[in-house]
Structures are given as C-alpha cells and as structure tokens.
Amino acid sequence: MSEIRTRFAPSPTGYLHLGGLRTALYTYLFARKNKGTFILRIEDTDQEREVPGAVELIYQSMREAGLTYDEGPDVGGDYGPYIQTQRRDLYLPWAMKLLETGAAYPCFCTREELQERRDAATARGEQFKYDKHCLHIPRDEAKRRMESGEPFVIRQNIPQTGTASFEDALFGHVEAPCDTLDDNVLIKADGLPTYNFANVVDDHLMGITHVMRGTEYLSSTPKYNLLYEAFGWQPPTYVHLPVVMKDATRKLSKRYGDPSFEDLLAQGYVKEAIINFIALLGWCPKEEREFFTLPELVDAFELEGLSKSPAIFNMEKLVWFNSEYIKRMPFEEYLRRATPWFEQALAGRGVDYRRLAELMHSRTEVFNRVPEMVRFLAELPPYELELYTHKKMKTDPETSLRALLLARPALAGLADFSEEPLKVCLMGLAEEQGLKTGQMMWPVRVAISGLANTPGGATEIAYLLGRDETLRRIDIGIARLQGQA
C-alpha cells in the first residue's frame, strides 16, 4: 500500500477559526494514525481577500494546537513551494493542456458583461449559468486574442449532458447532472488559478492521497473529478467533513464574533481541552471514553466514527471540558497559570496566592472568570442587608448582628490569625453562645465578602484578608446592621 499523504489547505483570510481547526485536526489525526504525511499548503490565490499576517497566524495556531506538519511553507519538503502564489507559473501550462483537448476554453467576456447577463437572468427569474459564449470562438481567433494581450480567463468546459460523480469516504456516491454545473473559471484574468483548478493540480502534483475538507466542496467535487479525468489522473480519496454550526441555522463564522482558537486561548481555555472538545464534535470514538490527549486521539481516530450531519458548537460543554482539564492540572501548574489572573484583580494586595489557588482550583471553569471571582478580596463589594438573612442557616439581621458583635473582639484578640485557629475560635464561640455554626459563619462570611457565595468559607476568607481588613469589614457590617435596627 502506498504512503498516505494528506493536506490542510487554509486560505490566509484571518485567524484560524474553529471549523478550520477541526478540519486540520482530523486531517492530522488521519495522517498520523496511518503513518502518513501531513502537509500544510497555503491557498492564497485570492489576493483581494488575503489578510496581512494571516499566514503567520496559521503557523502559530497549528503549532499551538500541536498539529505539526511534515511539509509546509515554513518547514520545506520535496513538493514545494507550498504557497500557491509561489507556484503561480505552474498552473497555466496545465490549463493549456486542457485547452488542447477541449476540456477547457478561453473566455473573453468581461466582468461587466457577465454581471449584466447575470442581472438580466435574475430579472427574468432565471438562474444564471455561463452560456459557453466564448466556447464558439474559432480556435485561431482565440489564440490571436490571447496573444494580443486581451484579458481572458480560462473556463472548464463541462459536458452538457450526462452526470459527473465521485466517491466520498463518508458520504458515499455523490453525483450531479452536468447540465446543472457551471463552466467555472479555472485561471483568472490575473493569471492565478481559482480554487477549482489549483486544488486539483496541487493535490495531484503533491501526491495527496486523501483530501479532507469541509462539505462546502461536496457539491462541486464532481466537477473536480471531471478535471482529473481530463488529465487522466487518479483522483484522491475524498472525505468531506460537515460544517461546525453556532446554532441550528447559522454556521460558526469568524464574521460575527464567534471566537477563534486564538481567542479561546486568550480567554483562558486550555488548548488540550479545546482540542479534546473539537475532536468529539463530529467524531465519536469506538470505546466509551471522552478524555483524550492528542496522541491518544491519533491512536483512536477512525473515519468510521465521523458524523455526516453538522454539529453545533456547544460552548457549555467546552467550558465543562475546560474545567475538567483545569482540575486535572497539577497544582503548581494551576498556580502558575492562575497568578496573572489573580494579579488582574489583586495586584499589590499581598494576598496569599498559593492558598487562594488551592481554593480556586476546583472552582475555575475558564481563567478569564477568575478576576471577578476574587475581586472581593481587594475591595468589599456593596451588598444588601438581606444577604444576612438565610433560611437554611437560620440567620437574619438580628442574629447576624449578635454574631458579628461576638466575633469582633474574639477575632481581634486571636493570637494566630490562620485558618485552623480562626475556625476553632469562631465555632467554639458559636457553641458556647448557643448559636448554630451557620449562624456564626454565615454572617461573618457575608460581612467580610459582601457576597452570597465565595470561593471558600468564612475562615478561609478571613485568613486571606488578614486581621486588619477582616475587622474593618466586620465593623462595617456591624454599623450597617445597627443602623438598620
């Protein structure tokens, strides 16, 4: 069996979006699983849409995701160049071959003329399709005009009868009646190929055996096969992958604020969690399991598990995966990664980050939610007195005031203001005064945090705050409760 070669071929029109990342991931997994070669090719034939710096962004995202490629623009290989604009001179000769056999023809219609005809067709309520107008120009004349420097494009000459088809590894046999197919442009007036042509030529020249790409190409692939036939080339095995949706009717798009891989990374999603989640979006392993490292995915990946229908990107589940990865992260790593986020809210406050990290580790879903969760340590948030009333804790403003009044001097006189002594002190005090534990702990926690829930209980927070700040906040609570009474 010959060696498997796959490629991921993005256009540099911006950052790598999640759908693209998933295609890249599956392509990578398939190559690695089959001990094949994974190639990165940049499809930049549409110069107008190209975004400066996007190529580098793609390299970066691939690297961050761990999708290392064996051949590509920045790593080299025997089938280069791997950027289509750098291959520009190579396409025309192939197109000329098609001209000779009649599988393609030059077209001199201008964009304006085409637009007019298109508009006229829509006005009549018809679907515009190129009418092969220039196909009928005598060959000599066409040749003369091409050589004279008149702008022209080269179009694929689709048969007017019959069907075109191909076999997809996922979708099976796909075919389309030729008369519904348009004579697409293969070579544009600027001399560069369109995707329709470049993908065929490059995939063949680069020895690609398996083409994995989005289903947006599913309906045009029969046309590509016509090209393979015209050249007498062996078409690759196609695996079209369903799109990733943002909801039931819209696909995930970078156009309307949907996050890119880079965005998610910046928001504090763990890359392993993103990869893991993305992998399961449209693919299901044979075994009942959902946590996979990249190498484990390589091992488990099989085409059979691919789904044919579009999958909705479920942010909630990503968040869950992320929180799981964070929980499984060694504590030291958590501390290291959480610290910058602690800093955002607590810089210069002298909070014990290590202890805070211990409390936050199991409570962190996404890192960018951390600052808000710990900000109360820097500044007591404004809170309503109703917070002191808690049915289950059996507290109300009265019991709370009493508890705070008792706690105040006890805490002020506590020799060691660390957690265990704090706990012994407060709980002992409660018991001795005939209060339930909650009747002491709840008001204290409310007074010193101003929040209904916090990462950690009263004693942990008191410790993190330190004696001075704790007492100051309790005083505020006492004053407010007395003011109300």
Added chain:
RNA sequence: GGCUCCAUGGUCAAGCGGUUAAGACGUCGCCCUCUCAAGGCGAAAUCAGGGGUUCGAUUCCCCUUGGAGCUACCA
C-alpha cells in the same frame, strides 16, 4: 428557485433488523458541607411525519417536512 447533502433527548452522540434506545454536557432533585464549587447518588428528556419492505423497523426504500452547503475571475 435549481443542484447536492443531512435528519436519535435542548446540545454532542452510541446504535448499523429483534435493545428496558448507551454515555457525556446542560437541567432538576437529594447527600456532603462554615457559603459556593468540587465530589457522591438519582430523575426528567430523543428515534420529525406518512407510506412501503419484512414475522419484526430507530435501523432498509420512497414521499413529505425541516435544516445545511453550493449556485463568484471566494475558498
């Protein structure tokens, strides 16, 4: 509109003629607990509709409906 494709809970999905129709997220209970998380236990929730084929359809075929993709000198 035309062409192509898809269709199991709210979401990701297993299933590949006979199952009590898995599992996960989310939701909702209960337990644990100095709040909230985490953790433990449990619950509700799915085969889009209609025809066939078959002893028997979630599973195979057709139609309807719904959805997606394509319909550019974009990829």
